[in-house]
Amino acid sequence: MSPTRQRALIVGLIIIGILIVGFFGLRTFHAFREFRGHRPPPPGEVETDVELIRDWMTIPFISKMYHVPPPELFHALDIPPNGNQDKSLNDLNREYYPKENGIVLEKVKAAVLANQPPPPPEPAKTDIPPATAIPPKP
């Protein structure tokens, strides 16, 4: 390889490297901030955040994730379960509501919210006894 071509290759590699590092470095920084903001959910806890529902998910998958029976979700969408178990929300939307983009996702989110168990009641306020017994005054 001639010295000129070699120099061009070296300069090219360094410039491309810097560009890639800059681009992905920024994205990694943002992704890391997001990553640090999230804590893993406690094991065994039922998911309640409906914003995690995506249009590639199927009804049985969402049903398992949020502990909502599949018939409730199919009923909310007004479609039969038979033949639709393996279809994604996106496919169901295209097939049953072709003119209403995203409606299936919205309906499923609403149905999951409506079927979530009520939050556990807050414990009743009680007077906290003192840590050490106060002796009665003589």
Next chain:
Amino acid sequence: MSDFLLTQIINYGAPLFGLFLFLGALGLPVGASILVVAAGAFSQQGILSWPLTGGFGLVGAILGDAFSFGIGYYAKNWVDQHLGGSPTWRSAKDSFDSRAGLAIYITRFLITALAIPINLIAGGSGIRFRRFMTYDSLGELTWIILYGGLGYLFGSQWEVVSDFITNFGGLMLGLVVFGIGVWLGLRSLRINTAANQSTKILRD
């Protein structure tokens, strides 16, 4: 593409996951790392069985790597005919041979964008298949445990992990490209300095 594959994995389970990793190792853009993180999360949610999914994934990835190594191996004659006489190619081959193990291991999970080129170079450079498979299996095992484990840990919030991992992989790739450029530059500088010094000595 990834969305379609995710739907198929939740429908058909571990064997299909293994098939996708096999195709990914052959160079098809399936987003293999994202699928591994997702499969870890699906295992935590009870959709997939983690030992079965991990097993199928590992076998699929290793088989795919073996195939792409084979492609490099059978292309060896062609490469030798066309580049065999070039000193640059010979030098690159020697320098790859001395660091092949590390390169194979690291590109399985840290700089995954370079995994396929490394498989092809490994096959073409004539390193032994058993040596390749040892480092490859270790690297793929690390990949499945590390990425799948993070997916398992974060469960339904796995997308945050996958976003971070994808960008981090890109950052590593950039650092490697930059590092190669700097290394070549320093090497060329060293060679030039040595050549100037020997000319000066000869002249004196």
